[in-house]
Amino acid sequence: MSFNKEAYIRYIIIDTCLTDKQNPYPKMDTLIEACTEKLGKEFSISAIQKDIKTMKEDEVLGFLAPIKYSKSHNGYYYADANYSIRKISLQDSEIEALKTATEMLSVFSGSRVSENFSQAVDKIFASIYERFPEGKSKLKIIQTDHSIIQKGFEHFEWFLQAAREKIPVCFVHYSYRHRDFKSIIFHPLILKEFQNNWYLVGYSENHKEIRTFGLDRIYDPKLLKRKFIEPKEDVRDDYFRHIYGVYPLEGKKLQRIEFMVSPWLSDYMNAHPIHSSQVRKKEMSHGHAIFSLHLIPSKELINFFLSLSSRLVVLHPKWIQEDIREHHQTALKYDKYYQK
């Protein structure tokens, strides 16, 4: 069953008016005023009349509310004084949907989100299990990729608040690559999860551009009383939408990337596109296929190509081909060195 969310809110408002013992027999004007006040926009008499009709007669909605009009009181009332749409029990299909939603929520509890969120999920579980105790004994039937708690994850909720309320922050960052520390003034925009790790994306005053920092490398963040810098929408868009992974390669612009894959990988790539821009350009008779992407090259994209290099060849651009070749040569050197 699906229905308009705003309409559902209006039904709740009308129900509240009809069950208000202090002000019985609400008039049409009262119902319109209540809806206008709560939803912040005007409603016509016919709109509210239609709502009342739906509440009374719509079998799919399932309220079948006993709403009557009293001529003597010049207002509406429930023929059954104990009736309220909020007392209506859930339909079987809704109960099943709720159970599935609860199971899905469990995926996002624990190490993947903040402690407060987990507590909220636990409360929902407790309520659901109280009502449907058979669910508790069931084997978990939804399983997702679950990592152990990431270092620095204790700051997740803290950064979430900073991003939501647009508060600049200062944190100390340790770079695994450069092996150095920097104190960064940062304007957090989003928290992003990629392959079970969380990253903070925002505008860095130090770098004068949008940057990504792994939560595991962040120390001692502090909230600042300072004007929030919001990058231009198109700049944000480029950074957020046109990327596979989290770390765009420095100086690289949005571009076309083409690669050829083995027959086996071709099926896999068809089933699991790595980016919304992925297009299958050509399929050869022996099963090999050429795919293209339109994105800003990232470290993770190169790693993806490297991880599949026995079944994938980059055709364009040339600099990615050369980069991958260099990685292979280094790997061979390492192999020779450690096999001695």
Next chain:
Amino acid sequence: MTSTTKSKYLLNAPKYHAGEGRPVLLRMEFAPTYTKVDFGYQATAYYRKGGWVKISKDTFIRIHASGEVLRLLRAEHIPVAPTQHFFKTSKDWLYYSLYFPPMPMKKGFLDLVEVDPGEDTDFNYMDIFLDPKKLIELR
């Protein structure tokens, strides 16, 4: 502006002079009840397994203009000598903080001194420039 106000202020990445390979003085926090200095240290291949670090209990901040000396109150994530923190490898790192009494946030230079006069291996930071215009208020 002085540290007697209720607000806390941050001085990010101040300029200073220190010996090569010393921990990086990352930022300073000025609060009504303390002054906190944050450092980051990358162990080096110069020492086997990265060596070790410690901080002297006699470490102090010296304000050039007044000559006032603020003694170390406590250290966080770094042991106070003679205890040492031993690294396991030369690629290890350490983020640590030192706490001192509150200080006036007046324009001028400071020294943060572990040993006076110090040697190359001591954690001495000279001529740290405190510019009140660069201070950022904390929430």
